[in-house]
Amino acid sequence: MTVKRSAGLLLFRTSNGRVEVLIAHMGGPFWAARDEGAWSIPKGEYEPDETPEAAARREFVEELGLPAPDGERIPLGDIRQANGKIVTAWAVEADLDPEQMVPGTFTMEWPRGSGVSREFPEVDRAAWFAPEEAAPRLVAGQQVFLERLEEYVRGRAG
Template identity: 70%
Template sequence: MVVRRSAGLLVFRRTGAEDGAVEVLIGHMGGPFWARREQAAWSVPKGEYGPEEAPEDAARREFREELGLPVPGGEWLALGEVRQSGGKTVTVWAVEGDLDPAAVVPGTFSMEWPPRSGVLAEFPELDRVGWFTVEEAAPLLVAGQREFLERLVTRVRGRA
């Protein structure tokens, strides 16, 4: 059995609020399946990797591929792993940074569309990116990634 693994990087910024609140940068998944969905249709920039690649390297690579921007400098905070309902294990780190969503140049993927048409169409991996408070981001993220928000808040408040 092949274990599918994915790694990603969650960028956050402090809001300046006295409660230590943060905002996170997440992306809406591209392609026709996600086009009309909002809730549970957003993701941490992440992607799959094989046994020959270190998860940190995969997170860095996927961030650049999906956003078209360099990875923000700064200390990476390990947020651990989560096993999603489909069986994939996702590992995420967080890094403090401030990126302009308008500067994102998303990577693309190809798939047959419409189904069984024989026509390959190209779609952005993420069709939009935005900053959200943790409370706003939670219902937007796919369910298997929401745990990372709780872990981030715990880590950031513990470092304040």
């Protein structure tokens, strides 16, 4: 069995002396009424012929419709989500306005079994949160990226 791999960027900024992270709420009917565990860092799958970092930048653009910000890429390592997918992430210190987001879309049959294909946004919103506010919203496996970012920020300040 081939393991699916995904890569993404976790943006962070300092606002009023506090760190905030940008996360995105997953689009489509399954996630529409959910908040806890329904957010993700902007990320997506990639094939063996693409580097994880290139995929992270590409997926940021595809999911948010905004250019991936320039800046130092701080490696946050890999995690294995409950579904077995391996996610690699980088943190980037940058600021952007989530209201400017123009998400990519995907098509799926909805309602299931109806034979009707509908288009949905990959993410339906993005927002800045303090890490402790972001943690319960994130897919459980991705929460460790927040911990790794906080370790980096503490080390930088010390």
